[in-house]
Amino acid sequence: MQRVIIVEDEARSREFLADILAEHCPTLQVVGMASNVAEAVAAIRDQRPDLVFLDIELQTGTGFDVLEQISGEQPSIIFTTAYDHYAIKAIRFSAVDYLLKPIDVDELKGAVARTRDLQQRSSNQQTLDVLMHNLKQLRANENPTITLSVAEGIEFIPLREIIRLEAAGAYTNFLLKAGRKMMVSKNLKEYETMLGEHNFMRVHNSHIINLAEVKRFVKSDGGYAVMSDDAQVVISPKKKDDFVRMMMSRI
């Protein structure tokens, strides 16, 4: 028998979930219900459940606030949410289960079965740690910072400070705003995927540029971009169409 706590802010949602659990998941026993963050934290500490159904949107906070406050307790978690928002991305990456409301009973049974396989409590904690880490990453992505190892030490550079990157043999030069320049002992390829998600583009074998820092595209001489620091960056012929499309699709 797995002992279960339901955290949902709407009474009908709690009741519905409890009903369908009784109907479809006979190995579960609901030992408590909570409607807000404080009640949830107290119930989890008191009851020490095996499994918690945790609504992400609670009127007084979020399910993640509950998780932060119960570290040490290690129940399995199944998130419930009414819509597919940013947090779901973090949840998916962390391999934590979630159910979209209205709840599909088959999905519910599947998620419950998976928690039974994962009953080792240590793995629960690890999974949740990964989730919290991913969430922080997502939030930080509003203004991401890159860590660069340079000869003098380690530099943390906000991406918006970077105008472009230039290959220098096996090394890479970072050209920053205010004329700053940093050499890093990694090749350009290393940064292509990392920065690709953040509005950077590899426009040439030797160049990655921050698309937000492009001032002008000049068609003559095979095509080049003029950057905010007036540097001219050659666009390779096979990248030209992609580059123009990326620039046009920006608002």
Add this chain to the structure above:
Amino acid sequence: MNQHFIYNTLNQVQYFIHKGEKEASLSYIIKLSRLLRQWMHDTGKSSVPVTDEISLLSAYLTLEQLRFADRFSFEVVTDVPQSGSVFITPHLIFPLAEHAVSWCLRQKEAGHICIRMLPDAPFLQCMVVAQAGGESLAANLHLVPQLNNISRLCNVSSL
């Protein structure tokens, strides 16, 4: 419209179906359909009659109120003469109504939401006021009827 609201409403319907409450399920589905139909009908239009906007807001608040019966009450009223022939930009007030609901849900005591349209020549004044316990929240818009744009936006306190 906050999609969260749509799925939560469907979730309510699921509850009533599960409980075998046929009347409540049907009533919910009809109310949600009407709201969605009107929303989609008005989307992309540059202006709609004040009466349409009033009925959209009432439909929305009715559904939310069904979900949170003990948390707030509401009224949507117009003092605009011939409001069926006065036109305003659609959906402009909707986010304020959504915000008023979520504000009420965060209060300890039950709240009351009042949306009122009244003439304030040459403008059309729209007040959204939410009150709960001693706390209150108010937005006051001055719309230009016919011309369909906001001329002044004032007193948007904590909205």
